[in-house]
Amino acid sequence: MDIKKKQKIVKKWFVELQNIICKSIEQLEKEYGSKKKFKSNKWKHGNFRIIEGEVFEKGGVAFSNVIGKFPKNFAKGIPGTKNNNKFWSSGVSVVLHPKNPHVPAMHFNTRFICTKKSWFGGGMDLTPCISDNNQKKNYHKELKKLCDSHNKKYYIKYKKWCDKYFYLPHRKEARGIGGIFFDYKMENWKKDFLLVKDVGITFIYLLKKITQKKMFLKWSKKEKDIQLLKRGRYVEFNLLYDRGTKFGLNSGGNPKAILMSMPPNAKWK
Amino acid sequence: MDIKKKQKIVKKWFVELQNIICKSIEQLEKEYGSKKKFKSNKWKHGNFRIIEGEVFEKGGVAFSNVIGKFPKNFAKGIPGTKNNNKFWSSGVSVVLHPKNPHVPAMHFNTRFICTKKSWFGGGMDLTPCISDNNQKKNYHKELKKLCDSHNKKYYIKYKKWCDKYFYLPHRKEARGIGGIFFDYKMENWKKDFLLVKDVGITFIYLLKKITQKKMFLKWSKKEKDIQLLKRGRYVEFNLLYDRGTKFGLNSGGNPKAILMSMPPNAKWK
Numbered sequence: 001m002d003i004k005k006k007q008k009i010v011k012k013w014f015v016e017l018q019n020i021i022c023k024s025i026e027q028l029e030k031e032y033g034s035k036k037k038f039k040s041n042k043w044k045h046g047n048f049r050i051i052e053g054e055v056f057e058k059g060g061v062a063f064s065n066v067i068g069k070f071p072k073n074f075a076k077g078i079p080g081t082k083n084n085n086k087f088w089s090s091g092v093s094v095v096l097h098p099k100n101p102h103v104p105a106m107h108f109n110t111r112f113i114c115t116k117k118s119w120f121g122g123g124m125d126l127t128p129c130i131s132d133n134n135q136k137k138n139y140h141k142e143l144k145k146l147c148d149s150h151n152k153k154y155y156i157k158y159k160k161w162c163d164k165y166f167y168l169p170h171r172k173e174a175r176g177i178g179g180i181f182f183d184y185k186m187e188n189w190k191k192d193f194l195l196v197k198d199v200g201i202t203f204i205y206l207l208k209k210i211t212q213k214k215m216f217l218k219w220s221k222k223e224k225d226i227q228l229l230k231r232g233r234y235v236e237f238n239l240l241y242d243r244g245t246k247f248g249l250n251s252g253g254n255p256k257a258i259l260m261s262m263p264p265n266a267k268w269k
Numbered sequence: 270m271d272i273k274k275k276q277k278i279v280k281k282w283f284v285e286l287q288n289i290i291c292k293s294i295e296q297l298e299k300e301y302g303s304k305k306k307f308k309s310n311k312w313k314h315g316n317f318r319i320i321e322g323e324v325f326e327k328g329g330v331a332f333s334n335v336i337g338k339f340p341k342n343f344a345k346g347i348p349g350t351k352n353n354n355k356f357w358s359s360g361v362s363v364v365l366h367p368k369n370p371h372v373p374a375m376h377f378n379t380r381f382i383c384t385k386k387s388w389f390g391g392g393m394d395l396t397p398c399i400s401d402n403n404q405k406k407n408y409h410k411e412l413k414k415l416c417d418s419h420n421k422k423y424y425i426k427y428k429k430w431c432d433k434y435f436y437l438p439h440r441k442e443a444r445g446i447g448g449i450f451f452d453y454k455m456e457n458w459k460k461d462f463l464l465v466k467d468v469g470i471t472f473i474y475l476l477k478k479i480t481q482k483k484m485f486l487k488w489s490k491k492e493k494d495i496q497l498l499k500r501g502r503y504v505e506f507n508l509l510y511d512r513g514t515k516f517g518l519n520s521g522g523n524p525k526a527i528l529m530s531m532p533p534n535a536k537w538k
Binding site for chain 2: 235
């Protein structure tokens with residue numbers, strides 16, 4: 001299949017995925033008794049949707065499709081950019097900051113990037129404020145199941161990659177309890193795309209399960225404060241280390257779309 | 270005078286300056302009817318003091334004295350590091366986040382850095398949440414007076430430098446209303462040191478004047494919200510662009526001392 005065809009198919013999936021994720025989140029709001037809906041913000045490279053809900057104090061679900069050129073410095077180490085910095089990319093990324101400190105912050109992303117080569121990347125990870133070993137165990141069990149159904153080697157590899165990526169060296173702290181993360185996936189387009197679709201669907205399943213289990217729990221002021229401090233770490237990670245954020249801001253992207261991932265509020269001690 | 274002697278004299282001034290600044294801030298708290306005092310945090314490279322007050326929701330005043338080596342990448346472009354990355358530095362830096370949105374956030378820093386060469390750097394700038402043209406005019410008038418008493422060319426130069434430095438390109442926004450900023454000042458040690466002392470003293474004068482004028486003003490929820498959003502920009506600047514923050518975190522500095530500049534809380538829309 002030629003690359004144009006692949007891009008068309010992948011893009012169509014990402015558009016659809018954004019819709020399903022938004023619907024699922026609005027459904028969770030409804031179950032909670034809230035009528036809050038997403039607001040859509042179109043711009044030249046896509047469409048980012050923000051909800052300010054009762055369950056999700058702030059949630060962002062972005063679809064993007066960018067055709068551009070990597071800045072020279074950034075292109076170093078990116079496959080297929082030796083003689084040409086041009087790229088095509090499309091993806092969906094999600095960051096959810098729930099109001100209830102018992103519900104963890106959730107992050108998900110899948111993307112397809114084309115230079116002279118083309119590959120998939122993505123993953124998801126969880127950032128609880130209040131530790132819950134059962135939740136951690138179940139989350140990783142589901143991710144292992146997902147990975148194992150594609151390749152028995154994936155889970156360990158992608159879990160490690162996630163732990164390494166979502167780490168704050170200056171704090172010597174992990175951002176959360178990890179998840180899976182992969183990049184430069186270009187073994188077999190059909191199989192890789194199946195994995196990417198499965199990651200998206202599993203995210204929706206986990207998002208619902210985790211939220212439904214905890215969204216009605218009561219919380220104390222102290223627990224809310226723990227959440228706000230944890231959100232401060234989230235901000236530090238995104239602005240200091242996140243590659244996507246750095247790339248987007250340095251290449252003149254839309255700051256509102258890029259910084260959609262910021263929490264609604266945060267605290268520092 | 271040999272460099273050791275200069276370092277001793279400068280360091281003594283910075284220790285003293287930290288004390289005077291903290292006393293002035295505690296005095297402002299007292300005038301407001303608060304008994305809040307600074308807490309001192311000693312670590313191997315200095316002493317940072319934090320106040321969580323009634324006037325200053327969070328204020329940090331740090332004295333530091335670091336002897337170390339610049340990382341290779343960072344050393345590029347720094348004078349006197351051609352054959353040797355070692356440095357000696359000492360300085361005082363201040364970031365004040367007032368509770369009242371009518372009182373602007375204030376930033377000040379002066380430092381002395383020695384490699385094979387040695388120079389002073391520093392400045393101050395103001396970040397109001399609610400614009401006040403009179404305040405802006407007066408602030409710059411005082412800074413011009415200060416600069417002019419040393420050299421008629423300084424004010425324009427240092428004002429421009431400040432505007433250029435405290436700018437958020439991704440937002441296309443200035444951080445605040447500017448001030449003065451200078452670096453690599455190594456014309457004449459005695460005169461440069463006089464300027465640095467004068468910048469410190471003027472900061473204390475302005476800090477008092479600006480705070481006293483506004484600390485008793487009433488504010489609305491809307492004004493508090495504007496402040497929290499503005500603090501979000503402050504966070505973005507510090508984590509994305511500030512050279513000191515980047516250098517400190519990358520070189521294994523104490524994150525609590527370096528991130529002392531973070532606001533107590535912030536919001537993103």
